[in-house]
Amino acid sequence: xPDPRPPTIKDVAERAGVSKSLVSLVMRxxxxxxxxxxxxxxxxxxxxxxxxxxxxxxxxxxxxxxxGLMLSDIHNPYFAEVASGVESAAALGGYRxxxxxxxxxxxxxxxxxxxxxxxxxxxxxLAGPVLATRDIAAAxxxxxxxxxxxxxxxxxxxxxxxxxxxxxxIAVEHLVALxxxxxxxxxxxxxxxxxxxRTGYERAMxxxxxxxxxxxxxxxxxxxxxxxxxxxxxxxxxxxxxxFVANDLAAIGALQAADDAGVSVPADVSVVxxxxxxxxxLGRIDLTTIDQPxxxxxxxxxxxxxxxxxxxxxDRHIVVTPSLVVRSTTGPPPS
Amino acid sequence: xPDPRPPTIKDVAERAGVSKSLVSLVMRxxxxxxxxxxxxxxxxxxxxxxxxxxxxxxxxxxxxxxxGLMLSDIHNPYFAEVASGVESAAALGGYRxxxxxxxxxxxxxxxxxxxxxxxxxxxxxLAGPVLATRDIAAAxxxxxxxxxxxxxxxxxxxxxxxxxxxxxxIAVEHLVALxxxxxxxxxxxxxxxxxxxRTGYERAMxxxxxxxxxxxxxxxxxxxxxxxxxxxxxxxxxxxxxxFVANDLAAIGALQAADDAGVSVPADVSVVxxxxxxxxxLGRIDLTTIDQPxxxxxxxxxxxxxxxxxxxxxDRHIVVTPSLVVRSTTGPPPS
DNA sequence: GACGGGTATTGGAACGTTCCAACAGGAAGG
DNA sequence: CCTTCCTGTTGGAACGTTCCAATACCCGTC
Numbered sequence: 075x076p077d078p079r080p081p082t083i084k085d086v087a088e089r090a091g092v093s094k095s096l097v098s099l100v101m102r103x104x105x106x107x108x109x110x111x112x113x114x115x116x117x118x119x120x121x122x123x124x125x126x127x128x129x130x131x132x133x134x135x136x137x138x139x140x141x142g143l144m145l146s147d148i149h150n151p152y153f154a155e156v157a158s159g160v161e162s163a164a165a166l167g168g169y170r171x172x173x174x175x176x177x178x179x180x181x182x183x184x185x186x187x188x189x190x191x192x193x194x195x196x197x198x199x200l201a202g203p204v205l206a207t208r209d210i211a212a213a214x215x216x217x218x219x220x221x222x223x224x225x226x227x228x229x230x231x232x233x234x235x236x237x238x239x240x241x242x243x244i245a246v247e248h249l250v251a252l253x254x255x256x257x258x259x260x261x262x263x264x265x266x267x268x269x270x271x272r273t274g275y276e277r278a279m280x281x282x283x284x285x286x287x288x289x290x291x292x293x294x295x296x297x298x299x300x301x302x303x304x305x306x307x308x309x310x311x312x313x314x315x316x317x318f319v320a321n322d323l324a325a326i327g328a329l330q331a332a333d334d335a336g337v338s339v340p341a342d343v344s345v346v347x348x349x350x351x352x353x354x355x356l357g358r359i360d361l362t363t364i365d366q367p368x369x370x371x372x373x374x375x376x377x378x379x380x381x382x383x384x385x386x387x388x389d390r391h392i393v394v395t396p397s398l399v400v401r402s403t404t405g406p407p408p409s
Numbered sequence: 410x411p412d413p414r415p416p417t418i419k420d421v422a423e424r425a426g427v428s429k430s431l432v433s434l435v436m437r438x439x440x441x442x443x444x445x446x447x448x449x450x451x452x453x454x455x456x457x458x459x460x461x462x463x464x465x466x467x468x469x470x471x472x473x474x475x476x477g478l479m480l481s482d483i484h485n486p487y488f489a490e491v492a493s494g495v496e497s498a499a500a501l502g503g504y505r506x507x508x509x510x511x512x513x514x515x516x517x518x519x520x521x522x523x524x525x526x527x528x529x530x531x532x533x534x535l536a537g538p539v540l541a542t543r544d545i546a547a548a549x550x551x552x553x554x555x556x557x558x559x560x561x562x563x564x565x566x567x568x569x570x571x572x573x574x575x576x577x578x579i580a581v582e583h584l585v586a587l588x589x590x591x592x593x594x595x596x597x598x599x600x601x602x603x604x605x606x607r608t609g610y611e612r613a614m615x616x617x618x619x620x621x622x623x624x625x626x627x628x629x630x631x632x633x634x635x636x637x638x639x640x641x642x643x644x645x646x647x648x649x650x651x652x653f654v655a656n657d658l659a660a661i662g663a664l665q666a667a668d669d670a671g672v673s674v675p676a677d678v679s680v681v682x683x684x685x686x687x688x689x690x691l692g693r694i695d696l697t698t699i700d701q702p703x704x705x706x707x708x709x710x711x712x713x714x715x716x717x718x719x720x721x722x723x724d725r726h727i728v729v730t731p732s733l734v735v736r737s738t739t740g741p742p743p744s
Numbered sequence: 745g746a747c748g749g750g751t752a753t754t755g756g757a758a759c760g761t762t763c764c765a766a767c768a769g770g771a772a773g774g
Numbered sequence: 775c776c777t778t779c780c781t782g783t784t785g786g787a788a789c790g791t792t793c794c795a796a797t798a799c800c801c802g803t804c
């Protein structure tokens with residue numbers, strides 16, 4: 075018993091004894107159709123279990139009413155927040171959101187993005203992509219595109235970010251105010267935002283007269299990256315009294331490494347994360363971090379997308395100012 | 410300067426001086442096309458920046474090569490694990506995965522599911538839906554469908570779950586073995602799997618001769634639910650010495666409530682979660698929990714989907730056995 | 745009873761692909 | 775030199791909608 079094809083508008087039309095055009099009118103809620111016919115169509119559709127085919131519709135309308143969202147890393151709770159912001163803002167505008175994920179690998183990200191493009195989404199949001207700017211710019215040539223959580227001076231698309239450089243500086247300033255001097259940084263290499271956070275760290279260190287204390291080890295935006303970075307910091311040379319970690323996920327890995335090494339936080343070493351994810355707020359973690367409101371950034375991204383869909387051509391780059399959230403992983407340096 | 414329409418197969422054909430059929434052949438990598446023409450087509454496509462239109466393709470092929478995944482709650486890291494399992498298994502089979510989320514609300518879930526159905530995905534995976542079984546069965550009538558992390562005896566679709574009842578029992582048995590008697594449960598009401606975990610708890614209590622000690626407070630699969638539940642348990646009546654919480658997220662909320670109330674874990678009260686998410690493994694949390702391998706369940710779901718797409722008609726219900734992961738939130742009861 | 749004017753309804757083209765049957769054109773065989 | 779066969783190529787139908795221009799219908803007016 076091969077599954078019969080799903081009913082089409084034509085089947086509904088036949089059963090209701092009207093033309094397919096009329097059915098189309100009814101399905102789209104047109105006002106100019108007689109009550110009697112409407113009822114007949116609605117009944118026929120219900121009996122057949124008719125569901126409009128969005129594929130056919132977007133083909134003819136040249137509009138899918140879908141915004142695509144490529145998440146760089148689905149395991150990072152920060153992106154989950156971005157996603158929910160995107161989803162609700164899209165719904166508000168009568169659009170639906172569809173996600174994807176590229177496991178923090180450029181090739182996987184490009185494929186994920188390509189999938190969305192081939193589906194002809196009306197707009198594309200890229201959250202924290204590690205993709206080459208060149209590829210992003212190319213994609214932006216064929217669809218309205220907004221970057222979230224990654225800055226760009228590039229033309230052809232919009233972006234919504236927080237001021238990562240400022241955020242990095244805020245972290246350092248907080249630690250300096252507490253009396254720290256040996257402040258190290260676990261960076262996330264070339265990942266989105268990582269470079270600026272590092273620059274913010276370095277400049278703030280210089281401003282505080284601590285240029286000679288600058289110490290950066292490379293990690294990544296993952297727990298493992300943070301763990302490894304902290305392990306190296308604790309192992310070799312002069313131990314830092316404070317560490318600014320590239321994001322919350324990595325900071326949690328760093329906390330773990332400190333715990334494992336019997337180094338207590340914040341008594342022996344202070345730790346600052348970035349993103350203020352739900353993770354950081356957990357009582358047991360209670361991580362001092364830099365707040366960057368994910369859901370809001372996601373929602374703003376969709377707003378920008380809508381404007382572009384409406385025809386705006388100039389580039390808009392929104393930069394929100396991050397803020398410090400002090401919790402219990404930072405304190406004065408050991409005396 | 411209105412954005413020109415993206416180039417179509419016809420544009421490529423014209424530029425390469427061949428028919429659109431030939432272009433189609435080349436794009437799909439057919440062997441039977443001369444090297445000379447192929448080169449011309451490839452060049453023309455590159456020059457125009459041609460990207461095949463997946464919408465048109467799925468319309469005519471009646472196949473989208475996309476599997477849809479509806480996540481009940483995008484903030485629950487457990488579902489992120491399911492999602493990555495789904496995504497990689499889909500990729501292995503030459504399919505792409507697209508996500509959605511219903512915010513643990515039946516209406517939002519139904520809408521999310523409907524979106525996917527209208528897009529005519531080839532298969533649908535629902536992860537932990539709170540949707541009515543009736544709605545799921547209805548959807549299963551029009552597309553191969555697999556339920557993950559929610560059991561069902563219903564016909565017409567497959568499911569992949571762990572044995573929640575057994576899991577609940579394992580948690581109780583562990584606590585009983587440690588010497589606990591006043592073991593309470595924070596349930597998640599009618600959410601997917603919650604009922605069975607509760608039944609498992611109740612039956613295991615009875616088997617241990619602790620029927621009179623059974624105490625259930627209602628919560629949800631969220632931090633807030635767990636926090637609230639624990640608060641109530643600590644406030645009223647005889648305080649339990651151990652609590653089995655419906656999932657990790659809620660267990661973390663419960664830990665928080667214990668911390669806030671100055672109740673120490675596990676000295677005063679032991680806590681067991683469910684899911685063994687990455688959260689539970691964090692050193693600072695180190696939650697004893699019941700393991701249910703999310704990524705694997707997701708991958709299995711896709712396997713089942715593939716079989717159904719290939720034509721299998723009978724229902725398959727895979728139930729994996731959960732296992733105990735002992736960490737530091739459980740210990741003997743206070744003496 | 746013819747006419748005008750609005751409103752409800754309809755057929756057919758279009759959207760960008762794939763698929764299939766049909767067709768060139770050259771090589772091989774008689 | 776004519777068939778036959780194969781290989782590469784092509785036009786056109788189909789997929790399920792929307793949209794537009796055209797038509798049918800009804801009502802009131804003269």
